[in-house]
Amino acid sequence: MNKQNIILIGMPGSGKSTCGVLAAKALLKKFVDTDLIIQQNEGMALQEILNRRGADYFLKAEENALLTLQAENSVIATGGSAVFSQKGMARLAQGAKIIYLHIEYAEMIRRINNITTRGVVLKNGETPAQMFAERLPLYRRTADVTIDCTHLSVENTVKEIVSSAK
Secondary structure (H helix, E strand, O other), X not given: OOOOEEEEEEXXXXXXXXXXXXXXXXXXXXXXXXXXXXXHHHOOOHHHHHHHHOHHHHHHHHHHHHHHOOOOOEEEEOOOOHHHOHHHHHHHHXXXXXXXXXXXXXXXXXXXXXXXXXXXXXXXXXOHHHHHHHHHHHHHHHOOEEEEOOOXXXXXXXXXXXXXHO
């Protein structure tokens, strides 16, 4: 059995958490969600961290979660902004496969109607479109594998993750 970690990256709403937990079951791996680790470390919800402490603090807290994460034989769903931490992503990449769950901008907007309350890092009042444009090249550069999930169901996205993980 393949013991390496599978790291899921992608835009908010791409299915990292939803599909990650199902892929972990199918692959007989543990599931880790770095957003939950940040919330546990900080003692508050992601949006509350952003509201109280700001985007820069949030990104440092996220990097800390990535750098201190101890996981093996796991599917790890990262927050959408994890790719801003080169050190954090480099650490996760050791002995792992990074899978980018790509969705088109219109699909992201369709899937997340709560972008301003779900803990999405929008720096200095940037729009969702600006966030999308800034992150897209980072995801592409960081990924070992890209899966276009724009028109895939959860079930088919999970099948693609499982197949890419082998």
